[in-house]
Amino acid sequence: MSKENKQTSVSELGEFGLIERLTKDIKIKNASTIKGVGDDAAVMNYKDKQVVVSTDLLTEGVHFNLMYAPLKHLGYKAVVVNLSDIYAMNAKPTQITVSIAISSKFSVEALDELYAGIHLACETYNVDLVGGDTTSSLTGLTISITALGEVEKDKVVQRSGAKVSDLLCVSGDLGGAYMGLQLLERENEVFKVDNNMQPKLEGYDYILERQLKPEARMDIVAIFEKLGIVPTSMIDISDGLSSEIMHLCKNSALGCSLFEDKVPMDNQTKQMAEEFSINPIVAALNGGEDYELLFTISLDDYEKMKNDPDFTIIGHMTEAAEGVNLVTAAGSSIPLEAQGWNHAK
């Protein structure tokens, strides 16, 4: 917010003036969008496609800290988080609505920054901003985004379709967003004690970007299509690998063996974990916010995907009675608990 010289109060524009300013440059990109911003509701026509809908609510001080999250990145991330849920259904996001509640500390220029990030995400992911609500709050910033997507009827992937012996796979690498957050929080604490201290962030671009400007795995859904694979179940990793595996197992009524040494992690993640004396696998299991896709595929599809560098096979599904287990590098089997493995250790 400090970059701008002129700070215009929202009351100078009024609600309708503000909406006009924040949405005037929108160009509709999807054929399914009939009418976007500017009426009581947006109008869409999905023809014979199925429609998926997901929503998230982010509040200042809980989901983000404006001390170190630039507003443009925040806007981008708020959209990405929602799109990630749409991709997790094997669908393509097509529309979003964005509602914000703002206290009087936010200027029009600050909201321009937030919406610059929102518009950039729409551009990157080919999504139309079709509606929303702009209102006041007594304190802080709240962002609520709903994403809609479309998918052919027989391609929808839910959490419940995994079968025994299906391969458990993940895109990208894990734990980076969590270690990026630890770094940002540490440097923020140092800054609060001494305002002249410059944060030491060099060499950690990757994990910082994982935290501040994550991407949703649009490419993975496209690769599935190209390879002719429909995963048997899928979920996005927002709460940490451990919690998401528990969801897949519970919804599919199965157990699972997860191999510790197969879990993909970037070197920066491992280095930062070492600095914080954290076992990196804990960052991957419980950290969250990686926005990678966790999915299961039938063994029959193994040949199709085995040479693709975008996926890592990290385990396989078992009968429910066998439980949900982490097989450590040393070969011992530990029951996995959602958000609990860390503390149980």
Next chain:
Amino acid sequence: MSKENKQTSVSELGEFGLIERLTKDIKIKNASTIKGVGDDAAVMNYKDKQVVVSTDLLTEGVHFNLMYAPLKHLGYKAVVVNLSDIYAMNAKPTQITVSIAISSKFSVEALDELYAGIHLACETYNVDLVGGDTTSSLTGLTISITALGEVEKDKVVQRSGAKVSDLLCVSGDLGGAYMGLQLLERENEVFKVDNNMQPKLEGYDYILERQLKPEARMDIVAIFEKLGIVPTSMIDISDGLSSEIMHLCKNSALGCSLFEDKVPMDNQTKQMAEEFSINPIVAALNGGEDYELLFTISLDDYEKMKNDPDFTIIGHMTEAAEGVNLVTAAGSSIPLEAQGWNHAK
């Protein structure tokens, strides 16, 4: 919140336990809902219908005051406000998502009350609750609801379709919700000064209900269908008649003559306005929250609707050059200003 003896903290249940408790009794009512709560996204299939989407964000202290708004009514109203936007497109609401952010002051039992109202509204309006987000806030309660609806392709009514000489009509009566709010705020001020004072609310049930538990005009959309009328333009009255008329005129590039003595108002509204020394027409024009439908119909449809007691003709559309005018009971013509007529007088 005070009715319940046992107060369970949300942390005792955890996020997933809370979601399970708040959504366990949902029974899907609409054929277009394929998969509701419980995955990364809900799945719908609208076949050849068009889909309309609208969203609202309500924050404590701005949109509602828990000193006098019971949580069950608040949940009901939060849904109704969104459905009203769907009806304003001449569509039928079919699904909602509900996201809430809560501070630690809210117990599980308080959220049970809020969701009792949400579920009741879903029951009343035949809508499926298909998703949402439940999260923390540092202060107060925030509710974000997105409503989806369906409508046949040629039946969508936007704000932009009015023509010169179309009749301007409204459902129900106006100004009641605003006068109900004035009454509640007055009694709340009295209560704050003397906790032993009982609020004087007798004889004002109607305007209190208009404020605390409004209904969306589901019946009007059904009547249009029965009478074979498709309005040329429509909007719901959330911000006050004046502001909504300005929207219809601006979007349709027209002017309008509104007749003061035609604007329907209930006797309780008029009485309370008199107590507050407010001209009742001001409550109707600028009060808002009536959630009635304001629409235009072609003169050709006049015969079809002239005997229907659910509508009142309050004016007609004119060329843009004639402006947007209120014709007073005395016969003089005053330019109408959105949310400004009150002050300009």
